[in-house]
Amino acid sequence: MSASMSIEDRLAVRETCRSFLEERSPVSHARAIMDDGPGVDPILWKEMAELGWCGALIPEDFGGSGLDLEFIVILMEETGRQLAPCPIFASALLATSALLEAGNDELNARLLPELAAGTRIGTVALSDAGAPPDGSGVSIEADEHQDIVLLSGSADFIPDLHVADFTIVAARRADRTLGFYLLDHGLSGVERTPRRMADLTRRLGRLQLKNVELPRSAELVDPSRARRLAGRLTDLACLGLAGDCAGGAQKLLEASVAFAKTRFQFDRPIGSFQAVKHRLADMYVLTETCSAATARACRRLLADPESSTVASLAKSIASDSYFEIAESAIRIHGAVGLTWEYDQHLYLKRAQLNQRLFGDSSWHRDRMLSHFVDREPTTEQNDS
The missing domain is CATH 1.20.140.10 (Butyryl-CoA Dehydrogenase, subunit A, domain 3)
Structure with a gap:
């Protein structure tokens, strides 16, 4: 996969991940969790955080493990193998990567340690139903004022939206450029609706925003x-x-x-x-x-x-x-x-x-x- 990890190291990491998941999260465990509302095992998530998996990509300065994509891919393979009920994909990969790529020092200092500890969960919303997944077809509009931003619109099929504490939302600005905003789910005007899917091993959700007021500091990255x-x-x-x-x-x-x-x-x-x-x-x-x-x-x-x-x-x-x-x-x-x-x-x-x-x-x-x-x-x- 990359020169950063030898074949022996990759095999050892895979064996460790597989051994833990086969013991703690066999497919029978995923079946038991499927009927539960959240569809996520909080105890399993806490144990994953203790192993450093929740903060795999997060630098050690922020309480993470400081690993790279190679480890995350192995982890995705092993959790997919067991249908493990955990938000590794949404939080440890997507939300974490969004924060790291954006490089907002203030937000990173506040959120990355909590993501690494598993005490907060994040996810990402890039598109609405029927739109391209790369942000080119977003339906959320960002109305920017002097000190605030108002978000209105919807995004769909968001992984683990129901258990996430925040979503990193792609939105269309007034000048038709793209923007990314940190959305706390506790704000007024935020509505989350679970999606009923044929796949019962995961949870997706629809996000509806109605004039949600954010500070300008919630903008994750420069529009350019x-x-x-x-x-x-x-x-x-x-x-x-x-x-x-x-x-x-x-x-x-x-x-x-x-x-x-x-x-x-x-x-x-x-x-x-x-x-x-x-x-x-x-x-x-x-x-x-x-x-x-x-x-x-x-x-x-x-x-x-x-x-x-x-x-x-x-x-x-x-x-x-x-x-x-x-x-x-x-x-x-x-x-x-x-x-x-x-x-x-x-x-x-x-x-x-x-x-x-x-x-x-x-x-x-x-x-x-x-x-x-x-x-x-x-x-x-x-x-x-």
């Missing part, structure tokens, strides 16, 4: 840098979701191989039949492709933060591969794969949502193409 920040957050979201896909795909492959060895028909394990062998081989190739695309994107984003093409490539490849792997896993398990008692359907629904979050594959292919030809990506984006 806002567009770049939006692109960077889109890239990091792609990388995080690709990691989630890679972890889930690996778990499905392992479960399918184990099932094919122990499920007998005609006095033979079904794994001995050629059709099943071929399907498992295809799943293996897709799983390796998923992991390789994610690893390459991580390497490139560490070396060159402007590498949007590899981020989009990783997201489109990983999410489509994950969905195909999940479908194959259900076919190998047969009818029981769709029953509530088996886990395959949980991964299938998660894969479907990953395909839609932060841009579908069609949008990302167009985004990649726009880097090579002189045109903008299409503004068409299917609802999640």
Whole structure:
């Protein structure tokens, strides 16, 4: 992934993460949390903070672990593997990265230590339903006055909005440039509505703002840098979701191989039949492709933060591969794969949502193409 961590170190980190999550957050734990309102285990989150995971990207001066994207990708893979009920993606990756990229010393000194300690949770709102995920189609308007900013509008499909203490909101300024604002959820005029999704392992929400008054100091970054920040957050979201896909795909492959060895028909394990062998081989190739695309994107984003093409490539490849792997896993398990008692359907629904979050594959292919030809990506984006 990067030269900052040796193969041995990567294996050790992965083993540590996997061992902890298999013990503290097996898929059965995710099932138990699914029916809970928040859908997040606060005790698990506290333990993750104690391990330094919540502040993985945060410098040590602010109470974090001072690690890089390489660790976060491993963490996203392992939490995706277990369907862990925690806001690592929203808070430890997106909100933290937004603050670090913006470089607002006052806000960083106040918020980063709390994010690292797990006592506060943040998330990011880049777009409304049906809009491109890179901030180019925001529907929140920022009406700036001398000392205050009024925010009105909506954003949708925001990860872990219901448990977050604040959202970093992208909004359109009066001069049509982009701005980013720190929005505390306790302010008057802020309405959060949970989204009911087929994927029960995660929670998304809709944010509605009606003349929410913010101080001018709540603006995160100078407007001249806002567009770049939006692109960077889109890239990091792609990388995080690709990691989630890679972890889930690996778990499905392992479960399918184990099932094919122990499920007998005609006095033979079904794994001995050629059709099943071929399907498992295809799943293996897709799983390796998923992991390789994610690893390459991580390497490139560490070396060159402007590498949007590899981020989009990783997201489109990983999410489509994950969905195909999940479908194959259900076919190998047969009818029981769709029953509530088996886990395959949980991964299938998660894969479907990953395909839609932060841009579908069609949008990302167009985004990649726009880097090579002189045109903008299409503004068409299917609802999640």
